[in-house]
Amino acid sequence: MQSWRASLLWFDPEADGPRPHFESDGLLVTAADAAGVQRVVAVGAYDTLRPRYSDVAVHDRRGRLIAPGFIDLHIHYPQTDVIGSPADGLLPWLERYTFPQEARFADPGHAASVARFFFDELLRHGVTTVLAFGTSHPGSVDALLGEAQARGLRCIAGKSLQDRHSPDGVRDETEASLRDTEALIARWHGRDRLGYAITPRFAPSCSDAQLHGAGALAARYSDVWIQSHVAENLDELRWVRALYPQDRSYLAVYERFGLLRRRAVYAHGIYLDDADRALLARTGAAVAVSPTSNLFLGSGFFDYAAAREAGVTLGLASDVGGGMSFSPFATMRAAYTVGRASVRGDGAAKRGVSLAATDLWWQHTAGAARALGLAWVVGSLAPGSEADFVVLDPAATPLLARRTAQAASFEEWLFALILLADDRAVTEVVVAGAPASHAFTEATPDLHGGRAR
Numbered sequence: 001m002q003s004w005r006a007s008l009l010w011f012d013p014e015a016d017g018p019r020p021h022f023e024s025d026g027l028l029v030t031a032a033d034a035a036g037v038q039r040v041v042a043v044g045a046y047d048t049l050r051p052r053y054s055d056v057a058v059h060d061r062r063g064r065l066i067a068p069g070f071i072d073l074h075i076h077y078p079q080t081d082v083i084g085s086p087a088d089g090l091l092p093w094l095e096r097y098t099f100p101q102e103a104r105f106a107d108p109g110h111a112a113s114v115a116r117f118f119f120d121e122l123l124r125h126g127v128t129t130v131l132a133f134g135t136s137h138p139g140s141v142d143a144l145l146g147e148a149q150a151r152g153l154r155c156i157a158g159k160s161l162q163d164r165h166s167p168d169g170v171r172d173e174t175e176a177s178l179r180d181t182e183a184l185i186a187r188w189h190g191r192d193r194l195g196y197a198i199t200p201r202f203a204p205s206c207s208d209a210q211l212h213g214a215g216a217l218a219a220r221y222s223d224v225w226i227q228s229h230v231a232e233n234l235d236e237l238r239w240v241r242a243l244y245p246q247d248r249s250y251l252a253v254y255e256r257f258g259l260l261r262r263r264a265v266y267a268h269g270i271y272l273d274d275a276d277r278a279l280l281a282r283t284g285a286a287v288a289v290s291p292t293s294n295l296f297l298g299s300g301f302f303d304y305a306a307a308r309e310a311g312v313t314l315g316l317a318s319d320v321g322g323g324m325s326f327s328p329f330a331t332m333r334a335a336y337t338v339g340r341a342s343v344r345g346d347g348a349a350k351r352g353v354s355l356a357a358t359d360l361w362w363q364h365t366a367g368a369a370r371a372l373g374l375a376w377v378v379g380s381l382a383p384g385s386e387a388d389f390v391v392l393d394p395a396a397t398p399l400l401a402r403r404t405a406q407a408a409s410f411e412e413w414l415f416a417l418i419l420l421a422d423d424r425a426v427t428e429v430v431v432a433g434a435p436a437s438h439a440f441t442e443a444t445p446d447l448h449g450g451r452a453r
């Protein structure tokens, strides 16, 4: 059993919106369960909890904030080396930068080396769970999930399905792609903290036969995840309309093939209409809002008000390498900006909203966990959930220290942290109750050594 004393932020795991709890002087207690999994045992005020756990060692992190590890709902690990590549929108960017990089993942050594860097970088930024794309090469998933397993991380990933409109080197073959997917499910899904996601890249890259096969697998393996893209970009939308003239909308293509259900997560969802949003709400499929990617590629602005009124499940994602940063702070900042916008990107009006700090944070933690069907597992720090969390320094930079010191309320303090923090504020990352093994652990003081830095 271990405990941490710090300011604490945690969430109700099952609420369909942010229900935050904050304790300025809190105690977080963790212990291994019968299976050896480190879980949260108690969370609350130090003065209340300490007498009950008086014999448990305390890691003193006063002055710091402990919060759930961030969850990235949509990220492409093979695009780690694509981030920061300029292009004229989504489709030229895929052709020019993304597909050539992804072709390199035919080499397992390259895949393993990128997977190592990818998790180092995520952990440096406080991200402890991802739903990630591999490439079309099955070995890319073996490399990623093997690395996650070695680090004890919770990770869900899948081999991208793309049997058409993809260049040599990344295009797969219909029957083999479905056999590979099923073999990867058998190899990885449910092993340790790992999960598999059936991964049609996007409707234009998949033949009817491939989407049909993906839907059949999704029905056969009902607790396996599904991940793809929908309604991101206007040129993409026109292309889908030409390829699927019989379908009511882009989203309806996925519905026809049985790919909308709980545990299905679709990135972007900018150009949805009311019928699409109702369909998402009815089926329980979720949207991974990817604001830095949408701003970078000029795709458009997600309509929070309409999505929420329709009851759409959503959470936040970096969408690296279209996304501009691995940092959850950058993503939350961009989500706020996107929320404020009063247009969508195609000239249609949307209602601008001011997302609260606790709402932005929830979308990247407990809200994202809920979108994955993992409420009570990660993202909330609720008792019983797995002990993945971050320790943040609200005085990591001179400006952060100055601004947070003047906050008049917790919301104001958290908002300043979102606007001004980056990886320098992430002083420790704890994965399943243990310090994460990554680049900055050597520079972090011993967990028992009292107050860090």
Ligand SMILES: [Zn+2]
Residues within 6 Å of the ligand: 074, 075, 076, 229, 267, 319, 322
């Ligand atoms: Zn993406």
